[in-house]
């Protein structure tokens with residue numbers, strides 16, 4: 001196999017993130033990750049920086065938002081197959097040790113949640129609110145469009161809703177449970 005510039009010395013590789021190929025400097029990415037963790041006796045690598053409301057670590061790397069455990073999976077193990085979740089063997093959401101991570105589908109994810117008795121904590125579904133004008137998938141699109149640089153007014157026109165609603169989505173006043181994670 002011919003080594004291209006993109007994979008030279010296995011440092012930079014193109015990985016499918018948010019539907020597009022992104023070049024990730026793995027060495028730099030690993031350094032960034034390792035600076036933000038504490039390795040504990042259990043073998044877990046505990047994320048020490050920003051956390052989401054539902055208890056996962058997160059970070060921005062080269063302008064892209066990742067949840068920390070997914071970021072770790074990507075840089076140590078590779079692409080996350082489309083539609084799959086990165087799950088923890090160790091039941092510690094803040095752990096980013098790639099050895100403790102595995103991929104599974106929605107059903108594995110739900111089983112995992114039930115087994116670990118967390119379901120109640122994560123089942124706050126904005127979409128089910130009686131007055132919800134936006135579906136969860138719209139919220140995901142809105143957040144992505146805003147990250148891509150579209151102004152709120154334009155996004156409001158696209159979804160035919162008031163700009164103030166778009167502002168609330170972007171500022172996480174509603175649909176807090178939806179976090180954009182690379183797929």
Ligand SMILES: [Zn+2]
Pocket residue numbers: 043044045090091092095096097100
């Ligand atoms: Zn762990």
